[in-house]
Amino acid sequence: MEALNVPMADTPVVTFWEGEIVDTKNYTFFTGKWEATQEDDTRHWSKFSSFSPLMAQVESDGGKSLDLSNYPYIFMRWKEQYFVNVGTDCGLTIAGFYYICFSCSDGSISGFYYDPNSSPYQKLELKSTNDGRSGFSFSSYELQ
Numbered sequence: 001m002e003a004l005n006v007p008m009a010d011t012p013v014v015t016f017w018e019g020e021i022v023d024t025k026n027y028t029f030f031t032g033k034w035e036a037t038q039e040d041d042t043r044h045w046s047k048f049s050s051f052s053p054l055m056a057q058v059e060s061d062g063g064k065s066l067d068l069s070n071y072p073y074i075f076m077r078w079k080e081q082y083f084v085n086v087g088t089d090c091g092l093t094i095a096g097f098y099y100i101c102f103s104c105s106d107g108s109i110s111g112f113y114y115d116p117n118s119s120p121y122q123k124l125e126l127k128s129t130n131d132g133r134s135g136f137s138f139s140s141y142e143l144q
Helices: 038-045 049-061
Strands: 013-021 073-083 097-103 109-114 123-126
Touching (some): 049 097
Antiparallel strands (some): 013 073, 073 097, 097 109
16 A cells, blocks of 8 residues: 655655455454454444344354355455555554455445554545446455
């Protein structure tokens, strides 16, 4: 990711990210790290209307018994790992992470930032375009 117009940096700040796809096998809706409690997780996932139908099962067993393979949304966590081109004195923090929801129908991505030491529920929204092609396109992103 590239952050522009950072007050304490002379150039755009580039960060390296990693993500987790909530598949209920390798990763559940409960984060279990980065200072996030199950209550924090439930509060943040609940901000997505697409999460509502899953809420009871997640509260029951963390969602481990859910089959999300055909669900029209993909839930993820995105975490910045390090600054690529600047030191930690750039004025930005990478302490938190994002709760992410990807819509398989329109390609939109929305997210909420979590860091217990930052303003709550900072929102991320990415809208796709298809530029006359099939599928979805953003300026750049890749899901692996």
